[in-house]
Amino acid sequence: MRIAPVSSLTALAAALLLAAGSAAPGTVAFAKTPAPAAQASATAPAALQDLVSKVDIPYEKFILPNGLTTIVHTDRKAPIVAVTLYYEVGSKNEPRGRTGFAHLYEHLFFGGSANVPNFDIPLEAAGSTPTNGSTWYDRTNYVETVPTGALDLALFMESDRMGHLLPAVTQDKLDKQRGVVQNEKRQGDNQPYGLYDYFQADGLLPIGHPYRHSTIGSMADLDAATLTDVRTWFTDHYGPNNVVLVLSGDIDAGTARPKVEKWFGGIPRGPAIEPVKAGPVTLPAPVSRDITDQVPVLRLTRNWTAPGLNDPDTPALRIGMHILGGLASSRLDNQLVRGKELAVSVTAYDQVFQQLGFLTMSMDVKPGVARAEAEAAFDKVLADYLREGPTEDEVRRAVTALLSGEIGGLERVGGFSGKGATLAEGQVYSGDPAHYKKDLAAMAALTPASIRAALGKWLSRPVYALNVVPGPRTDSGDALGGWGDEADHPAPPADPHAMAPPLPPAPERTAPPVQPVAALKFPAIEHATLANGIPVTLARRTAVPKLVMAIDFDAGYAADALDTPGTQGLMLAMLEEGTTTRSATQIAEEQERLGANIGTDGSLDTSTVTLSALSDNLAPSLALTADLILHPAFAESDFTRLKAQAQAELAQTLSSPKALAARTLEAEVYGTHPYAQPLDGLGNAQSLAALTPADMRAAHDKWLRPDLARITVVGDVTMEQLKPMLEKAFGQWKAPVSAPPVKPVDAATPAASARIVLIDRPNSPQSVILAGRVLPLTGQTPDEEPLTLANDVIGGDFLSRLNLDIREDKGWSYGVNTSVSQPTGPRLLQVSAPVQADRTGAAIKAIVADMSALPASKPITAEELQRVTEGAIRALPNQFETNASVLYAIRKNDRLGRPENYYEKLAGTYRAIGADRIGEAAREYLQPEGLTFVVVGDRKVVEPQLQDLGLPIEVREAPKGPEEE
Template identity: 35%
Template sequence: MKDFSKAGMSFAMILALLLAPFMPTAVYAQSGASATPKIEFEKYTLPNGLEVILHVDRKLPIVHVNQWFHVGSANEVDGRTGFAHLFEHMMFQGSKNASRDYLKYVEAAGANLLEGGVNGTTSNDRTNYFATVPSGNLENLLWVESDRLATLPEALTKENLDNQRDVVKNERRQGLENQPYGRWFKIMGETAYSEGHPYWHPVIGSHEDLTAASEDDVREFFRTYYTPNNLSLVIAGDFDVEATKRMIEKYFGTIPAGPPLERPAKGMPKLDGERFVKVNDRVPLARTYLGWHMPGYFQPGEAELTLVATILTDGLSARLNKALVYDKQLAANVNSFTFGRNLTGSFVLFATARPDADLGEIEKIIFEEISRLGKEGPTQEELDRAKTKWEFNFIAGLERIGGFGGKADLLNQYNTFLGDPGKFEEDLARHRKVTVDGVKDAVSKYLDTENRVRMHFVPERSGRPSDVAIDRTQEPPLGGDRPFNAPEVETAKLENGMDVFVVSKPELPKVAVALSTRAGAVADPAGKAGTAALANRVMRRGTDSLSALEIDEKLGNLGTSIGGGAGRESGGLSMEVLTRNLDSALEVMADIAINPSFPDEEFDREKKQTLDNLAQAASNPNSVANRVAYMLAFGKDHPYGRPTGGLPGTVQKITKADLVAFHDRYWKPGSSALVFVGNLSLQEAVAKAREHFGSWSGGSAPAVNIPAANSDAAGKVYLIDRQGAAQTVVNHILPGPPRKSDDYYALSLANTVYGGGFGTRLNLNLREDKGYSYGVFAFPNFMSRDGIWLASGGVQTDKTKESAVEFVKELKYIAGEKPISNEELETARKTRVRGYAQQFESYGRIAGQILSLWLEGLPMTELQQEPEELNKLQLGAVNAVAQKYAKPDGTALLLVGDLSKIEQGIRELNLGEIIILDVEGNPVAK
């Protein structure tokens, strides 16, 4: 897997990537009166066996290339685990003719990494690669992709192999070994399957097998599995079909077919009784994982069990959430999902115990509820609600042409595993046809049994080819950029002062709605950090007319839920819903915003949940580093320095009265904005806004005074101990400007050179050149009064000292010792401008951009002007801004890791005064 996130890979992200090809992702579908829209495609096969699928979608001037190789960890042999994933990494190292790092080519062509425009992932059953570029650059991308397939073994070197082996080991440390509960998936596989089963070992492999991999081993793996007859290629987006066919024949048609392949046999293994595993780990709260074998992808019973997961744990009124989290308050959270892999599937359920709760008692309730569901089945209402939620997700996923779960991905998923990319209607129909009896039978057969895995995590108490040859050495020129205009934002204002923004997009029968207020964490009362966040949580748990369970059930029946949260300067609510259900869902959203009742029992429950979440965050080194970085940058008591979710000590002080007062003071229509993106017009949106929010009164919220930063952290080094950590998280903390600053666009370009992507100075140094890290990135956060510029990444523990040297060196370079070159600037500019359209695929992403501009008082025309602003910046101006903020003596360095292994090396560097902090940022006497 490759991760281009800002601050590392969380447990949820790893889980999402592992499950991405098998999640109930989307297809155009709508029940009721509307017909199901068709996903038109053409499939054909080249003489060498390459299967090609073409899908035209002209909503944006972009094209997506999606490749699925039918090989994963299930194809690996004993002693060579992790090969499929290691080879995925090697595919990014450059080929014979495209000899530079792959990502340099696709970024130059306009792939937007931060918008998910390029990636590659490995699962048990397949390895995929995808990239999205402006339509004019399709031929260039096809040349790069085909050259990888045709020549990569010729370009393989021992140096590249050794480097990527180290990168993969760091990925394992970051995603599996250095995360709370991170080992559950590995242990579940090793326990549920017998040694030798294709799913027994983890996709990422073992350190020992990775070390043993030779160049010849990797070449042989490539020649066996990276062949045209083992590849499904999807081209989706805005392109000329006939011209594209000619390109595919030119670049892929000459590559010879590989050997015929045998596939592992499908079949569900049997467990004879329960297999129990106890894991002592650095976790804050005990957690149980339960796993059962179930039918694989698209096999009978899989759809039923997918809906069972929704019935059990999706939403507050779901059976186990209600019992364990809401009523008895034994669990901090409970979740379940199906993992419908190609050979066989798994049903996994996990619950995190609250402090002092007993895992045995939690499991007893889980097993009783599963048994009851297996004997009685669900109610029809429960089943209908689960179907509606699944159908909405099925539609929502196809906002995107590419990316995880987009149309191209689903076409390839169906084609690779089922041999037919046109399984959309069948997939929808099999879920719609699920019955109460069908669910009952599936639960009884697969879940209501002791043939399962039970795992406890408990806190540690100590420590074929064409005859025509082509010249692959000639890189096709990048095409002319097709014009792109950001969507027009229409505006209106209600009589009560609420701003309304609308972007009409008729492609899908859905609407994204976002409500934002100026009720952010900067308005938290002194000593009570976390008030805004807790108020937002409790608001969604009851109104004057609806209880928490009634809200959940009503929204569930509409196939949606209302999310919310509080950032530093704003708080709000959001949802995405089928157009036919918009009015009913808006009614609930408005009720929550205007009439929250803050019930006593919900306040107590959410406060406890918040404290549990803070305890878990304190065991996550990335969370700790990010939270403390803001404290150091602005000062612990500064509105920007206080953690938005609070700390245990501040949350404990918050009362219900504080939440009521906060809502009354800051949730005001005159300080709020309502955004609609989707299948409706401005007139329709304004009418709905007026109907549901027009009665909201109260004027505007008072302005919050945000003083200048009050910090003396510059020039110092801060260390936080995490004993036994497999990695050290390094944060280099730089000052930044506010969003309205004239420096905004120049710093954005400077960051694109420094650390804002894969082919940047920081990441190429620490990941590609040194192999110390899985990824190091930099990202500025522009706020209204000030900003912060963070460079961050996890590095292997035994290379912490060397990594710190490289962080400091790269800072000095960008600060003037090695100014940004004209070539770097032009590459960064093209990357940003060519990748700009990809920010407008997702309805929710569009809504977020609108609200960011509203919050800063900027005109909506900024959406259209950004490419122009980036294009007119000169090199001198960009270097001047980089040097203005990247002052070596004006920065602080923060490291979170095992101090028994890293402290001495850091002290030897003499980078500044060293201060030891605890996980809350308080100095520790030593």
């Protein structure tokens, strides 16, 4: 995949899992009002059948004579159309010696076709967001969401690469994309626990099973791929009869059919793809295996295969595993994290594919806990659960949480988990675009007995215990992911002199012009003020019966500059750990019954409590949110447990090369400024160890107060309905008599210092390069928009100069990007480049050269100007499809002091910016002088490459985990 999507089988599952996962812990403020009784919010939640009835995606379907299946769904809420194509081929169709080939081919699909030199440039210039693709075991998909006026262009381009790709696929393109894919593999392998998936499949499935080898494949097979292989794969699998096309959004079937016939009708049928036999496998006996890795804590897992998507047991297994370890109040959480406090995190899930699933339960053991004790408790939770089965309340809570997530997923017409993908997957996997309805109805009808029976049937089979133990990594991802019998059947090396025969020219086709794109209509904004002075902002949107709310406090991680590092994050996390009337388990269970999700979100400037709620359950959801904010208990026992979890999370963070680089860079460039606080909110080991419950109460009283609060709501509610509910929940909350604290964000920052900090992380197949410097910019400035466009040119999007150079041309990285942060105080320019270890020095040279060239030796081209201005303008309607995206925009405008109509005027602002102003912004803010480079990689490989860069080098050791100290 070019940019990895959620790695689950279905779009439905993706939406459900994203919405049903444990909420991030949250915070809120001091209250002198009496705590409400726990029963005060006990309004009856919406019935499951009512929730199921609200999940509906009407569609029409037609099939062309060449076999192309087209599904059309009409949604007129925005002038955009999602184009979703599912090719019914994935890694399970790959033969021995060709692992990773479906995914490699997906990358090649973006390199242009006979009449489209580059697939990304025209679409991004037309305002497509996103333009992407991904490969998984059962399918390869391609998605773009375009303005309605660009639909013909998107269909022309998709049809040209479906019917006329091969003349444009050259050996040079194959070699470059092979390098990109291999760096994508290295990037994944380089993460903590990054080799787990390889060993899971190896232990559960026999050699030759279609789901055994990884989708990204083995390095040897990728090296062996030839241009002839590429052509064969295309002709064997990419015919229109193996494709489902979904058009969803501002379109109807009457308009769609002639367009599809025009662009796709002339493509001939291809061979039918042979069905693959790939069912679940039962091990003959239990198996246990340990692998060592550079990780901070022991991870225990238990694994089985399970039936596929269409098996009648699958809904029960999905809900049953969610109860075991997916809910915030899951069995594993309640007994191992909150109960015996043996684990710092747990999970359980059924990862479902078309023909099988992987059942997994996982436990990250709390440092200091004996392994034998942890394993005994872990296995006992499962044994007790299989014996007892779930309760009626657990079943209802799990199903409600998942249904709430699916309702929220209906906001998007496209992408990897929107309505287009849901319809496509129903057709591809089940022969029915509306298969999601059967899934939801089956889940709503589940009983404790049916779930217990399914769990007993599948989890009582021999288990594969795969455990990741802290220690030196002894395995290399380069040797993993293949067929499994490479010793007996090595992949033949590609012949560098082999020549594929020439192909006849493809027919000439002309791209249609982009029609005028409708102007952005940002939702109308209403304002109110609660009795205690809290300002309320509402944008009403009725596309789905849900809403999102944010309560922002002027605090954030920068507030830790006045307290102890890590205070704000831990205090926020404590909010869901208990109030004066509710325990953490009761809080989690009540959210699940309501289909609500309460969490917290920290940034440099703000501490935020968020709520996602069904409109029908808004009143009790608000009451629960208010209790968390106004009446946190900060109990000693809860604090001790949560602090231990935070300390383990910090250790996990420090074991991630990218996170370690980010924390190091922030501290280096901001010095003693409040923004030097880590953006993960975890502080440092010493500060975390010193924190107490009294510190939590003090920070809560100091920062979470109504005179530092703002409430923003977006969704299906009127102000007449909303304000009385907010008054009831928060209106009596009184501010302390003391003046609110003020963060010194106007403090000085250190002078920029060009240097390299090398952090030695042995056995790293990639180096993570992070570079940055503080810019002399704060808040909203006249340079804001020219700088945004200049950043897009140099590194801010897929077609940026840095990404095209280091990823697409050189093949050294899976992706390079630049960003400019937008806090209220001084901003940070940042460059991110994970690169293969042996190209670290060369990549830094390329970064410096590319940044220096803009605009001095390589000014903005006409193509770049059109893409970053007109493309951005055309993309505006796509950017506010969801309630969450509108909520973010409103809050950002308020934080930066922008006018409310900022986004509606943005098109005119962009059109008034020429190449000269963009170049001036690049010259002023985006030059490489003064960049501090942080490199996390293998010193023995990397340091010799840095010697001739002309920059001072400081070498540090990577932090040790708790098991290593």
